[in-house]
Amino acid sequence: MKKILLILLVVTFSSSTFADPKMDLGLEIYNNKAQCGVCHTLQAAGSAGNIGPNLDQLKPQMPQIIAAVTNGIGVMPPWDGILTYAEIEAVAYYVFNSTNK
Numbered sequence: 001m002k003k004i005l006l007i008l009l010v011v012t013f014s015s016s017t018f019a020d021p022k023m024d025l026g027l028e029i030y031n032n033k034a035q036c037g038v039c040h041t042l043q044a045a046g047s048a049g050n051i052g053p054n055l056d057q058l059k060p061q062m063p064q065i066i067a068a069v070t071n072g073i074g075v076m077p078p079w080d081g082i083l084t085y086a087e088i089e090a091v092a093y094y095v096f097n098s099t100n101k
């Protein structure tokens with residue numbers, strides 16, 4: 001019985017340490033709401049689009065991603081007004097943390 005409790009404790013502890021809701025939200029926006037992967041390659045999200053730059057190679061910084069997503073750049077459309085600022089920040093956070101390791 002003690003062993004089971006200990007295992008439960010360890011599992012609960014480790015999942016709350018590593019789960020990051022902002023990463024989950026960012027991935028959801030990347031794959032579904034904004035579908036960045038249609039145009040971009042990002043290994044962590046399993047996308048292989050090649051209309052825009054490969055994000056794994058570009059390793060963009062947070063302000064760079066936020067600016068590109070908010071205002072658009074080249075043929076990339078702006079998401080200002082489509083995604084909320086919190087969503088833009090979450091997808092930027094996701095891309096940044098998936099590529100800048």
Ligand code: HEC
Nearest residue numbers: 034035036039051052053060064065068069073074075076
């Ligand atoms: C319709 C295709 C398309 C979609 C969808 C798209 N992008 Fe892009 N993206 C591009 C293209 C093309 C460029 C290169 C633009 C240029 O440099 O002229 C680019 C550039 C970028 C850059 C680099 C900006 C810079 O400063 O060089 C980042 C970061 C980026 N996109 C992130 C995203 C994210 C995050 C999403 C989803 C919210 C997304 N893109 C959706 C086509 C797209």
